[in-house]
Amino acid sequence: MKKPRKLLSGFLICISTFKKNKQSDMKAYATVEEYILSSEQWKVALMLLRDIFLSVGLTETVKWGGPVYTSEGKNIAGMAAFKSYVGIWFHQGALLKDKKQKLISAQEGVTKALRQWRFDSAGEIAKESGTIIEYLKEAMENQKQGKQIKPAKDKPLAIPFELQDLFDKDPGLKQRFEALSLSRRRDYAEYIGTAKQPETKQKRLDKIIPMIFKGIGLNDKYVK
Secondary structure (H helix, E strand, O other): OOOOOOOHHHHHHHHHHHHHHOOOOOOOOOOHHHHHHOOOOOHHHHHHHHHHHHHOOOEEEEEOOEEEEEEOOEEEEEEEEOOOOEEEEEOOHHHOOOOOOOOEOOOOOOOOOOEEEEEOOHHHHHHOHHHHHHHHHHHHHHHHOOOOOOOOOOOOOOOOHHHHHHHHHOHHHHHHHHOOOHHHHHHHHHHHHOOOOHHHHHHHHHHHHHHHHHOOOOOOOOOO
């Protein structure tokens, strides 16, 4: 299995492009280069992941303000940097065999298809590059065969009591919620309904209220 190509030339091009655009303070990035250079801590790790994605023939684009890699127009994977780790998102990751048990469901009970693989360092990415490529190729083959986990369109929308209570107290919130698409409303309802502890439910409610008012979905950052 080939290792990712050397980073120097691509990284210098990345820096050059970034200097011309100078948009590093934006939260929604126009290019992958801008996204990579916005993360001081994870630059090398993101460049490694980018090289791996491109090495298997994926097409690079930017969606929801971050790097996404597609095959035949379908989302295969994306990458994102956080404070304590950098991760790969497999858009249909639940279909992967995951023989080495690398994938996790970041939002259990909410995201049916999406799976994440987290890394603590660029060195770990380099070490696991062969397995990453294996997973990407499997995901591409699944896409080619038409395998896909689709949201249950006919499933009735059940509003949890805690969420309904908020709507009763705030008609404006209810109005904004009802303006969302059915899939987004279902995501929010399941997100609250799957919380097992009262404290967890309250934290989730506090999180989604401003999102509902803004008219955005729970998973808009990650999935189309």
